[in-house]
Amino acid sequence: MRAERREETAAALRERLRSADAEIEVPDGLWERVRAPRDDIRVAPVPRARRRPVPLVLIAVATVAVTLVVCGTWWLVSPASGPAPGKSAAPADPNGGAVTLRVYNVEKPCQELRTLECSLRVAENPYTLYADPGNAAGRVWHGDRLTATCVVTDGRLVTDEKGISSPRWYRVEKAQDEGGRERFEGWLPGVRTRNTTEVPTCSAAERPARNGS
Known part of the structure; x- marks a missing residue:
């Protein structure tokens, strides 16, 4: 029963559509105007999408960020800068901090001679x-x-023979040499050497008494 009603409804709709289509009047020349090309209608070209330049600030920020990440990674994986536990940073000085000096005589003729006239004195007191x-x-x-x-x-x-003056005096020791000269201790004037190594300042106990004259 329902199928018959649907069929009747569909037939009625088709009939109405035919009647409406028959009543529509097409204006004269419509199809000709539609088919004819028109010069005033042009299709505008589609512009290509342009890549916006990346601001320099963003580039700089990105560079700094990458640098920080790399440096942080290196710091995490690199060994500690200090010495390993239980090891000293440098071996101890076998001389206990002493420095070896070479005697220097500015008189060239005496640099090859070991005569009394070419000897230099080591003093007992730098204040005398x-x-x-x-x-x-x-x-x-x-x-x-x-x-x-x-x-x-x-x-x-x-003051030496070349006019160089200095108030510096080194507390020195001389071991016994091959000539049989005995070991001695004393003070060498700074002008009698060309030292380039730092030497510690003498403490009060290491300084001799000032007896003047």
């Missing part, structure tokens, strides 16, 4: 007149090696 005959602890020659333990910077001013 260097030329005083009693202020002598030993003799050295150009090129001799001495062990310096400390230095005073307020000793007697000494």
Whole structure:
């Protein structure tokens, strides 16, 4: 029953559509106007999408971020800069901080001679007149090696043969040499060496008494 009603309804709709189509009138020349090409209608070209330039600020920020990440990674994986536990940073100085000095005689003729006239005095007291005959602890020659333990910077001013002056005096030791000369201790004027190594300043206990003259 329902199928018959649907069929009747469909037939009625088709009939109405035919009647409406028959009543529609097409204006004269419509199809000709539609088919004819028109010069005033042009299709505009579709513009290509342009890539917007990346601002320099963003590039700089990105570069810094990458650098920080790389540096942070290196810091995490790199070994510690300090020495390993239980190990010292450097071996101990076998001389206990002493420095080896070479005696320097500015008089070239005496640099090859080991005569009394070419010897240089090592004093007993840096605060006593260097030329005083009693202020002598030993003799050295150009090129001799001495062990310096400390230095005073307020000793007697000494001037060498070239006019160079200095109040620096090194507390030195001289071991017995091959010539049989005995070991001695004393003070070498700074102008009698060309030291380039730092030497610690003498403590109060290492300084001799000031007896002047």
